[in-house]
Amino acid sequence: MEAYPGKAKVEGDAVAGDKIVHMGGPASRPQAPPRQLPLDIHGFSGRGDVLARLNTLAEENRHSLSPLIFAITGMPGVGKTTLAVHWAHLMADRFPDGNIFIDMQGYSDRASLSSREALGQVLRALNVPADRIPVDEGELTGLYRSQLAKKKILIVLDDAAGSQQVRPLLPGSPTCVVVVTSRDGLAGLVARGHARMVPLDLMPANEALELVRTVAGHERTDAEPEAATELVRICARLPLALSVAAANLATRPQQSVADAVATLANGNRLSNLAVGRDLDNAVGAAFDLSYRGLKPELGPTFRMLGLIEGPTFTSEAVGALCAVTPEAAQGMLNALEASNLVQAVSSGRYQLHDLLREYARGRAEAEDGHVIREAAFQRLATWYLTRAQQAGRFLDRYRRTIGQELAALTVDIEPSERARQLEWFNDEYRNLIELSRQTSELHWDDLTIGLADALYDFFELRRHGPENIAVHRLGLEAAERCGHIPAQFFMHHHLAVAYREMGRTREAFAAAEVACELSRQVRDRYGEGAVLDNIARIHLQVSDYRAALGVTRVALAIRHRIEDRHGEATTLDTMARVHQGLSEYQRAFERASDALEIRRQIGDQRGVAETLDNIAHIYYGWGRASPALDYARQALELRREIDDQHGEGETLAFMGHLYMWLGDHRQARDFVEHALLIRQSVSDRSGEGQALVYLSTIQRRLGDEGGAVRAGLEALDILQELGDRHGEAEALVNLSRSYRRLETYDRARVDAERALTISGSIGDRFGEAAALRALALVTRDCGDLNTARKCSTRSLRICRRIGNRRGEADSLDVLCKVFHRLGLLEKAYRTAVRSCAIAVEVSDGHGTVVTMLAMVEILRDKGDLHSAMSHMKEAMELIGHLSHKRQLKAWWLLAEICAEQGDHQAAERARAEALQLEKESVGQ
The missing domain is CATH 1.25.40.10 (Tetratricopeptide repeat domain)
Structure with a gap:
């Protein structure tokens, strides 16, 4: 690898001369709307009148200014959740922004979900980064309602403990519909939240009979109509009890309906469930009947399922719990599902109804000793631990785990x-x-x-x-x-x-x-090296580069001494980032090259991608687009290959910045906007701030100064909150340039001066030069040409000192414009020629055409119209690199020069192009 940057061949995306060859844009990874509804009940039966009422209320609320809130209330087992989920599935197509299902755990054996926890779950489902979710409940609610504004989302809040628990989860948007189910009457929700009450009582006798017919089989129940009617009566028309009893019949074709009724009527009606309204016998009897009718090997399995408090389980987990093979466990789950004692929620995953979990746990406490229950749960926990450890080695095979020596997979x-x-x-x-x-x-x-x-x-x-x-x-x-x-x-x-x-x-x-x-x-030297590297990265995050450099030197010495090759490469990469922050690009390149060599030797693909991305940034610091884009492309390919979404977002954002530099602003915006979605989805707050800085620059280049300011201010908020001084300075430079375009000069100058102070304090000479250029432009526009000249000259010196060729071209561009304002036309022209030559050298398409237009204006003012027109023709060939507003300015300049040359037809054509652009601008 070369010690100093030179032109590199780029495969895929490349820069050939001043033309950009694209790799086709970012791979599509859209953020799908949440689809959280559980499976609908197959063969749902009954509740026709309630469904019709829900549909009518939903239709009536279409033009309301308030969200529609349903409060479905009733006793346990009456079918509240089943009804809510079924209706939500029927309505799902009307909510293109998704559906959300939250188990509020109001009456489960687990602790009920707090409003704060529920709000956090919903916000995460809406792809709000976890670190952006506030702690204060009022702030949580505000963010929640902001996220739902103007979105069409259906929200089901199941098993609420009461009105107070769900009130913070009520949106303000009339486009949302909320369904709350609860054993509580939710009177407070109706009084203060204007909820529509939908009380759910026992099923009407005819619907209850139809439910039994649907589950147990029409022919069978129709052959014994009196027994079927008695079954409905003895189950008290409670849907949960009816479903369990009917499922029990369905799995026992040899049993008559009358036999089932006799067993229910005469059996031991044990129940550990307090369900109210004297229905505990009905529920308990239905559960007892189904439970007692299980095959001998299924009873212990069902009882042990009550020990699982996680939301779902698989046959593998159940096999570990019950000390059987996964295949045997799957057979047991199939039998339990057929008896309606477990519910399939997705392919291969199951859950227990809360009442059945309580029942199963009660049966386990009554029939299994403490030692048996503890042994089963320990088997489950041990299996999960072993399985998670095995899976974890595929994610980072180089990390030492507790109780193990470092042993990377070979x-x-x-x-x-x-x-x-x-x-x-x-x-x-x-x-x-x-x-x-x-x-x-x-x-x-x-x-x-x-x-x-x-x-x-x-x-x-x-x-x-x-x-x-x-x-x-x-x-x-x-x-x-x-x-x-x-x-x-x-x-x-x-x-x-x-x-x-x-x-x-x-x-x-x-x-x-x-x-x-x-x-x-x-005396854990390996651990000490890992911690010191992390401490260096914390210093790096707050732009304390000198402190970070000192820590990395100690970490690197430790990791080299103990022959921790992976750790050594990691710290070399950290050190390279520190040198970048100090604008010491040659040292950064040397450290990154050493890291890359080690990472390739040990086969660390994730690390290789990180270092390739790092080297791309170093070439950017040197002002060389072609190799920067090449290394970034290689990093992106690797990160996609290993499904490193965080890394993919990081590289996509930077590639967008490079495309902007090369003058392809729309391609740049596509990459950065896609990167922003990824970085938000993986809770990369720092990366989100950086992507917004890039987006702000691109918006400004496209002529959208308002959008640039909005993105810049959002970036500034994030980066200041994180204490990222380097990022804060970058955001301020971009804001300064946007405010200058908006002619808000006082704000532009303040932001540029703040950025200059920050960059100087952290030793970021690259950032210091960028801030000086921003300040030079503001002071030039304000007529303070002496300050503008000093600032642009200082920026030029810094860029030459650190080897930033693109920064050198930018500084010369600003300086030529200052000389132009001072009336030093010959000096301005010579400076512009030097700037343009460097811009061409580093493939800065945007910078090249901007400086060419400056040269045209200087030559026109010198009276050299022939040379001005010659440069103008060159510039017009590259006009596609410019924003809409700059293109407009170029056409008007061409019209002026043509008119001054006496070529009135060409002047009219140029004016027509300019007027067409103005018309398009108004249309946009």
């Missing part, structure tokens, strides 16, 4: 296998979180610690920061309880990384300091 990981393990985590991480809470409550400390460690790689890759922090806090409590110092180190270190990635740098520093002290206490 074989290459198949992308398809890695994707399969990622999918497993996606399906199971909620169960793993719930399992962590259960093991923590039981003080099973080794399991709690192990689960946190096993979840770390998935949560870190997918940027599930809050979840990562939650399980690691439980792990830390467990480690402290049992005095496990190495585990305490891991928990603090992982917390520090999660805090850093969420932009919570103060907490990140605190956790990292404790982790560092613990690593030294147990």
Whole structure:
């Protein structure tokens, strides 16, 4: 690899001369609207009058200024959830922005969901980054309602404890519909929330009979009409009891309806469920009948299912719980589903109704000893831990885990296998979180610690920061309880990384300091090196480059000494980023090249992609577009190959910035907007701020100064909140340039001066030069030409010192315009020629044509119309690199020169083009 940047051949996306060859734009990864409704009930029966009323109310509310809120109330087992889900499926097509289903757990054996937790779930479903979700409930509600504004979304809040729990979840948008189900009367919701009450009572006798006929079979029940009617009576017309009893009949073709009725009437009506209205016998009898009729091997399985508190389970998990093979467990689940004792929620995944979970747990407590129940749950927890550890090795094979020596896999990981393990985590991480809470409550400390460690790689890759922090806090409590110092180190270190990635740098520093002290206490050099690298990255995040550089030197020495090749490459990459921040590009390039060599030797694909992206940024710092785009393209291909969404968003954003530099502004905007969606979806707050800075620049180049200011201000808010001084300065420079275009000169000057102060304080000479150019442009427009000349000259010196050729061209461009204003036309022209030559050299299409137009104006004012027209023709060939407004300015300039030359026909043609552009501008 070359020690100093030169022209590099680019495959796919390339720069050939001054022409851009595209790779085709970003791969489509749209953010799909949430579709969270559970499966609809097959063969739903009855409730025709209620469904008709719901439809009528929904139709009447179409032109209302308030959202439609349904409060479906009734006793347990009356079918509230089934009805709500069925109606929601019927209405789903009317809500193109999605549907949301939240189990409020109001009357479950688990703690009811707080309004804050529910709001967080909905916001995450709406792709709001986790680190943007506030803590204060009032702020949560405000953000929630803002997200739902003007969207057509159907929200089902199931099993609410009462009005107070769901009131914060009521949207303000009339385009939304909310369905709340509750055992509570929800009178407060009706009084204050204007909800439409839909009380659900026992099924009418005819509908109850039809339900039995649908589930048990028409021929069978029609052959015994009196017995079927009695079955409806003895089940008290309660849908849950009817479904269970009818399903029990369906699975026993040899049993008559009359026999089932006799068993129900005479059997032991045990019930641990308090369902009110004297229906406990009906529910209990139905459950008891179905339970007692199970085959001998199914009873223990059903009882053990009551121990699972996660939302869903699979045959593999049930196999571990019951000490049978997954195939045997699947057969048991099929039989239990046929008896209506478990419900399939998706392919291969099942759940228990809350009442059935309570019933199963009650039967287990009555029939199975404590030792049996504990052994079953321990098998489940151990299986989940082992499975998560195995899957985690496919996500980061280089990370040392608790109790294991560093032992990277020696074989290459198949992308398809890695994707399969990622999918497993996606399906199971909620169960793993719930399992962590259960093991923590039981003080099973080794399991709690192990689960946190096993979840770390998935949560870190997918940027599930809050979840990562939650399980690691439980792990830390467990480690402290049992005095496990190495585990305490891991928990603090992982917390520090999660805090850093969420932009919570103060907490990140605190956790990292404790982790560092613990690593030294147990003389863990590997751990110390990892912590120091993370501390350097925290310093880097707040633009404290000098502190970061000092820490990386210590970390690199440790990792080299213990022969941690992966860690050494990671720290070299960190060091390269620090040198970039200090505009020391040659040193940055050397460190990154060393990192890339190691990462390729050890086969670290994710690391290779990170370093390639890093090198692309270094070439950008040098002002060389072609190799920067080449390295960025290679990084993007790798990141897509390994499904690194966070990395993909990072590289897409930067490639958009490069396309803007090359003058392809619309391609640039497509890349950056797509990157912004990805970075928001993976909760990359820092990356979101950077993408918004890029978007602000692109909007300005396209002539949308208002959009540029909006994006710039949003970026500034994020980056200031994160303490990212480098990013803050970048945002301020972009805002200064946008405000200057809007002729808001005071604000433009203040922002440029603030950016200059920040860049100087953190040692960012690249940023300092950019701020000086912004300040030079403002002061030139305000007539302060002496200051403008000094600023542009200082910027030019800095760019030459750090080897930033593109920055040198930009500085010369600004300086030539200052000389022009000063009347130093010959000096202005010579400066413009130098600027244009460098811009062509570094493939800066936009910069080339902008400087050419400046040259044309200088030559015109010198009276050299022939040379002015010659340059004008060259510029018009490159006009596509310009924004709409700059193109308009170019056509008017051409018209003026043609008129001054006496070529009135050409002048009229140029004016016609300009007028057409103005017309298009008004149309836009």
